[in-house]
Amino acid sequence: MTRRIVLAVVGVVLSLVAVGLAVGSGGEGFRFWGAREPIYIFGDRSFTTANGVIAGSGTAEDPYVIEGWQIAPANAGYGISIDHTTRHFVIRNCVIDQAGEAAIVLNSVVNGRVEACLLYRNEAGVALVNAHRNTVSGNLILENRYGVVAAVGSRDNVIAGNSFVYNGLGAIDPDGWNSWSLDGRGNFWSDYTGTDENKDGIGDQPYTLAGDRYPLVSPPVAAADFPPCIPCGQGPAQMVDGMLLVTSRTPIELAASDPGSGVRGIYFSIDGGEWRTYAGPFTLMGPDGVRRISYYAVDRLGNAEAVRTITVLLDNRPPETTIEVGAPSYKDAAGLWVTSRTPIGLVVKPGTEATGVVTYFQIDGGEWVPYVRPFTITQNDGPHALAFYSRDATGNAEPAKTVKLIKDDTPPTTSGASGGLPADASETVVPTPPEQSPSVTPPPVQTPPQTGM
Numbered sequence: 001m002t003r004r005i006v007l008a009v010v011g012v013v014l015s016l017v018a019v020g021l022a023v024g025s026g027g028e029g030f031r032f033w034g035a036r037e038p039i040y041i042f043g044d045r046s047f048t049t050a051n052g053v054i055a056g057s058g059t060a061e062d063p064y065v066i067e068g069w070q071i072a073p074a075n076a077g078y079g080i081s082i083d084h085t086t087r088h089f090v091i092r093n094c095v096i097d098q099a100g101e102a103a104i105v106l107n108s109v110v111n112g113r114v115e116a117c118l119l120y121r122n123e124a125g126v127a128l129v130n131a132h133r134n135t136v137s138g139n140l141i142l143e144n145r146y147g148v149v150a151a152v153g154s155r156d157n158v159i160a161g162n163s164f165v166y167n168g169l170g171a172i173d174p175d176g177w178n179s180w181s182l183d184g185r186g187n188f189w190s191d192y193t194g195t196d197e198n199k200d201g202i203g204d205q206p207y208t209l210a211g212d213r214y215p216l217v218s219p220p221v222a223a224a225d226f227p228p229c230i231p232c233g234q235g236p237a238q239m240v241d242g243m244l245l246v247t248s249r250t251p252i253e254l255a256a257s258d259p260g261s262g263v264r265g266i267y268f269s270i271d272g273g274e275w276r277t278y279a280g281p282f283t284l285m286g287p288d289g290v291r292r293i294s295y296y297a298v299d300r301l302g303n304a305e306a307v308r309t310i311t312v313l314l315d316n317r318p319p320e321t322t323i324e325v326g327a328p329s330y331k332d333a334a335g336l337w338v339t340s341r342t343p344i345g346l347v348v349k350p351g352t353e354a355t356g357v358v359t360y361f362q363i364d365g366g367e368w369v370p371y372v373r374p375f376t377i378t379q380n381d382g383p384h385a386l387a388f389y390s391r392d393a394t395g396n397a398e399p400a401k402t403v404k405l406i407k408d409d410t411p412p413t414t415s416g417a418s419g420g421l422p423a424d425a426s427e428t429v430v431p432t433p434p435e436q437s438p439s440v441t442p443p444p445v446q447t448p449p450q451t452g453m
Contacts, residue, residue, distance in 0.1 A: 058087035077101035102127035171210035256297035
């Protein structure tokens with residue numbers, strides 16, 4: 001019996017995640033489509049949360065899981081590179097776009113799986129280098145120069161159930177030591193020209209370029225199975241130290257499937273507490289910090305899958321922003337006096353910053369503008385209302401604060417007594433006015449953000 005269980009994070013602030021889950025392709029595990037830098041793992045000890053591993057212990061029954069990432073490796077040759085490892089792992093539900101060498105590289109690796117990934121516009125989709133007994137299945141390999149390359153003695157790898165679409169060259173396997181089908185089903189190749197007379201979905205002629213004896217005539221994986229990915233690397237979910245960032249407003253959904261007797265129930269536990277029967281989406285309450293969700297499913301015959309655990313970071317605390325006013329400035333009972341040369345900075349208070357904090361400000365009730373650098377007040381002399389606030393990636397936003405600033409660029413005037421100069425005055429010294437500094441132009445106006453959730 002096979003089964004799968006998916007822990008899915010959805011909600012208003014993660015709307016793209018909901019899209020990805022609604023149409024996502026198969027595979028077990030945790031999906032959230034988060035953005036990150038390229039992943040490089042050398043040796044078994046490098047399977048860590050810092051390197052994108054979100055679950056697993058590296059055994060055949062509980063492989064390391066690298067899942068849910070969107071990677072656009074603009075300055076790297078690869079999106080995910082696994083090097084000289086023997087532990088069991090799975091890379092799945094990842095989107096990798098425009099890698100200079102290969103989206104995924106398995107170099108001197110055994111016991112790996114690549115499944116349910118979108119590998120798009122790379123030099124190569126998957127590069128197998130001296131790699132053995134790995135599986136590449138259920139992926140969309142789209143518009144790469146090369147689809148899958150098996151090189152340097154790679155053997156006994158299985159590449160099946162993938163969609164190879166509009167690649168320059170779908171496959172390279174010079175030694176022919178790898179299998180391009182599984183259980184009588186191969187891959188879909190967009191340049192396949194064979195027939196399917198008996199309408200069983202399998203081509204009557206082999207796809208000789210890859211040695212695929214059972215090519216599929218319809219793609220098993222399509223672009224609609226993935227979230228929007230152009231540009232990649234801008235997924236809505238956020239990670240901190242390998243943990244997904246959530247709030248107490250983030251619904252968490254569990255789903256299980258069983259093609260046999262069917263699912264009897266799903267059970268979950270939070271932070272090692274009592275096991276509860278899953279009845280619908282739930283949220284995490286209690287103190288902020290690291291939280292652990294364990295879950296498993298049982299079918300109608302009492303067969304239970306192994307318990308899985310995912311670690312998340314609960315963060316309900318909004319950032320806190322302070323204002324820093326440079327020189328020249330002066331404060332009295334009337335307010336804070338500034339000039340058009342006075343730099344004004346907005347700083348997130350240390351200890352309250354979180355992933356993806358953006359600060360906004362407005363002057364005199366105008367457009368909300370994202371803060372990017374210190375700015376100046378360029379409006380007319382007189383009082384002005386400066387409002388500002390910050391929000392983080394999970395949607396936590398502080399209440400807007402307002403500060404009164406009085407702009408004064410007018411110099412004082414001096415009047416003397418009539419009747420001319422004093423008898424002993426031979427010369428009048430006029431002070432040189434200070435050098436004027438150019439004003440700092442505020443950032444361009446953008447659409448005001450929505451602060452409500």
